[in-house]
Amino acid sequence: MILYTCPGGKAAPSAHPCGRAARALDDAGHSYEWKRVRGGTLLFWTWPTRTRDRAEVKRLSGQNSVPILVLDDGKVISGSGAVVRWAQANRPQSTVAAS
Numbered sequence: 001m002i003l004y005t006c007p008g009g010k011a012a013p014s015a016h017p018c019g020r021a022a023r024a025l026d027d028a029g030h031s032y033e034w035k036r037v038r039g040g041t042l043l044f045w046t047w048p049t050r051t052r053d054r055a056e057v058k059r060l061s062g063q064n065s066v067p068i069l070v071l072d073d074g075k076v077i078s079g080s081g082a083v084v085r086w087a088q089a090n091r092p093q094s095t096v097a098a099s
Helices: 017-028 044-053 055-061 080-089 093-098
Strands: 002-005 033-036 068-070 076-078
Touching (some): 002 017, 002 055, 017 080, 044 055, 055 068, 055 076, 068 080
Parallel strands (some): 002 033
Antiparallel strands (some): 002 068
16 A cells, blocks of 8 residues: 655654654554655645646545555545544554454
């Protein structure tokens, strides 16, 4: 699976949506590829390239916002709250057995 986040991603503060999503996946024991995309909403200097920088996110989810999680079956989960809920409800089997 692939997690798309802003450049801050895992290093983003815990209140930041991208940081919340990455930490939830990590805490639940998921393995995933991490893709950082540029073009932040509040970073006005990135607006000229935002469409290009987030084209893949738009194609996958229909929106420019991150985080999004693309599962191995192609299903897309958009938004930090949805990613957190999915991560907690779908822990890998080896993590569940170890708990």
